[in-house]
Amino acid sequence: MIKHAGRAVALTAAGLTLAPVLAPALAEPAPLNFIWIVADDLGYGDTGFNGSTQIPTPHMDRIAEAGIAMSSAYVSAPVCGPSRAGYHTGMYQHRFGHEGLVGNSGLGTPTDVLMIQEHLQTLGYHTGLVGKFHDGKAEQYQPWNRGFDEYYGFNNGALTYWVGDNEEQLLYRNDTLVEREDRYLTDAFGEEAVDFIARNAESPFFLEVAFTAPHAPMEATEQKLAEFEHLGERQVVAAMISSMDDAIGDILDELETQGIAHQTMVVLFSDNGGKLSNQADNGPLRDQKATTFEGALRVPFAAALPGVIPAKQRSDVMISALDLFPTTVLLAGGELLPDWTLDGKDILPVLTGASQVSPHDQLFWRYNNHWALRDGDWKLMRSGRHPMMLFNLADDIGEQDNRSEQQPARVKQLREQWNRTSAELGPAAWGPYKGEVERD
Structure with a gap:
């Protein structure tokens, strides 16, 4: 599924060129x-x-x-x-x-x-x-x-x-x-x-x-x-x-x-x-x-x-x-x-x-009947028997203020994005939701 190739060691990442890490008394x-x-x-x-x-x-x-x-x-x-x-x-x-x-x-x-x-x-x-x-x-x-x-x-x-x-x-x-x-x-x-x-x-x-x-x-x-x-x-x-x-x-x-x-x-x-x-x-x-x-x-x-x-x-x-x-x-x-x-x-x-x-831009989660999507500061989620909830983590890290009723358009947008991502990633290979990508 993934093919890998290596190259000579050079500390370069995302446009950052880093000075070589030198061991004491070594030139290489x-x-x-x-x-x-x-x-x-x-x-x-x-x-x-x-x-x-x-x-x-x-x-x-x-x-x-x-x-x-x-x-x-x-x-x-x-x-x-x-x-x-x-x-x-x-x-x-x-x-x-x-x-x-x-x-x-x-x-x-x-x-x-x-x-x-x-x-x-x-x-x-x-x-x-x-x-x-x-x-x-x-x-x-x-x-x-x-x-x-x-x-x-x-x-x-x-x-x-x-x-x-x-x-x-x-x-x-x-x-x-x-x-x-x-x-x-x-x-x-x-x-x-x-x-x-x-x-x-x-x-x-x-x-x-x-x-x-x-x-x-x-x-x-x-x-x-x-x-x-x-x-x-x-x-x-x-x-x-x-x-x-x-x-x-x-x-x-x-x-x-x-x-x-x-x-x-x-x-x-x-x-x-x-x-x-x-x-x-x-x-x-x-x-x-x-x-x-x-x-x-x-x-x-x-x-x-x-x-x-x-x-x-x-x-x-x-x-x-x-x-x-x-x-x-x-x-x-x-x-x-x-x-x-x-x-x-x-x-x-x-x-x-x-x-x-x-x-x-976003992070995705799906685990049995638990799911979530974080988009910037916003997080749409459902966990087990809890209803679907929307939180703004920037001012509510403890997830106490469910804003789903005040933000129906955002809920719809994020749920649709979660659905697309879930379908793209594919179904579970085992467990109670084997073969499924959709969740309530």
Whole structure:
């Protein structure tokens, strides 16, 4: 479905010609490394850079302070599996039918749809995944067959944080089952990521660190639980987030130790919004994951690249996790061919502060009986049994003032646009709405 071609490394994107990133004492330009740090169900309001005062996240905040925090960053689905299919491919996952959780459908992201790690391999990158994948369960969908040179993790929605004897037979190192894992899973993922960096510091790499925190099961170490005993019902989620933040700190420290922090782009985001029943805090946003309110779709997002992305920035420009695919390809020295069907856009001008304009006129969502369309500041949506609603996010980020009755013409216009986009993207390949593009 997508054909990819590479070229010699040149840091050029959207009309911006960037100075080469030079390694110390070297005359030749050093290729960039890329680390995507993905949290699972992390609440919008559960990071310091988004205003949390209950849970210290100094290392997530390090990324934001070293670069930019994006306050209007979205994912393409309100739940894990399809969201990951979207950001791995740079396409609305609906283009290949990946609308809901795969479950036991026997399907997954088609192998003729290239993922970011597969394309980076063609550009000479060593690729690694630590943590959660969550795609199809058949052999052809497994991470070792989808472009990851190294893999330590699991391909499922969730896994206990205390694996022990691996009785569920879900945890793998490459294509081999791990017999036993005695480390707390978040700690294990952090240590595996640090080890990957240490072993691959001399060659360009792409590393995705897909933590499971703070997704259920709600489990934390005794040490961390003791630190947050004062938070009552929020104790466990705070302990889980803090453990993840510690692991992120170890990753950032290892980049410094290896002397490659200056040539490594680090991006942090969540696969979807937080789950309120697990005590997530989505800040000013309404509702939670698995809906199409902002609390499901708008996520914490920070990115840093020394010498390219200026430090201590904050932007409200609308971006999508889909944008990571084309932006990374361009920074890695690849090209975006005109016949590709990417829905993501190059956001480097936004991340550098060169542009204050979103590359997207609209963003689209469809998940079972939940749907939405954001057009500029306006958002038309329906979520489950809720009626169709229209909000202006510029002055109503909490989605409390439904303006559908006052703006019937806008409702009609946006609904017609949603219908056209839904038809163009195609139907779901599995689930309760299999074969359908229309939604009430």
